[in-house]
Amino acid sequence: MDGFRPPRLQELPLNADPSAQLVLLDLQGQDATLAQLAHRRRTLPELTVIAELEQRAHELDSRRIELQTRVDDLGREQRKADAEVELVKTRRTRDEERLNSGQVSNPKDLESLQHELVALERRIGTLEDAELEVMESLESAETELAVVLEDLAGVAAEITTHAVTRDAAFADIDARTTEAAEERAVLAVSVPDDLLALYEKLRTQYGTGAAALRARRCEGCRLEINGADLREIATKPDDEVLRCPECSRVLVRTAESGL
Ligand SMILES: [Zn+2]
Secondary structure, eight states: OTTOOOOOSOOOSOBOOHHHHHHHHHHHHHHHHHHHHHHHHHTOHHHHHHHHHHHHHHHHHHHHHHHHHHHHHHHHHHHHHHHHHHHHHHHHHHHHHHHHHTOOOOHHHHHHHHHHHHHHHHHHHHHHHHHHHHHHHHHHHHHHHHHHHHHHHHHHHHHHHHHHHHHHHHHHHHHHHHHHHHHHHHHHHTSOHHHHHHHHHHHHHHSOOEEEEETTEETTTOOBOOHHHHHHHHHSOTTBOEEOTTTOSEEEEOTTSOO
């Protein structure tokens, strides 16, 4: 088995004019441009910034709902406390009127009325203290809510600013993409169908479908082709479609191949 080498260059029953093979390199160039543009569109820094801001807005909005609920609850509590105070005050007024009218003359009744007035006064004091406490809590919740609303508005404005930048970048990328796609379509017309099909298949498989052979190196995998393979390549007719023995991409011979 001395000197045996498996045939590493795949013998493809595929032939194409060398000029069509060279077009494949331009096509590869456009595909690389399109892939870069798609990558740029996906990884635009604005997208990360906007996602972070949206997360912040989401958190702030949860806090806003909490605070709004608290403000509503405290407002209701305050109105209830206020009504209670009013009720007791009405009763105090009525008792005072009875006391001042002179209608109550029985000393025992008078004493009882005066006791009630003292109790009502104390009750009003307690209720008003409680109401004040509710009002203070309400005020602090309203202040906090106002801050959150302001923060929310600030974040929303920031999102809008970054969205404008993002949309401008998208428009630029999309225009370049359309241009590259159009150029690609023009190039694809001059590549024979079978070669194009092979190219597309390899592109799906490896990311790139064709590479130039320059200075004995495959520009697809960047590996230098060994001497034996180079000698074999040199014997192949110009119109035979070759594959890189290392990476299997279509290997296109150029004037600088070093053969
Ligand atoms: Zn290669």
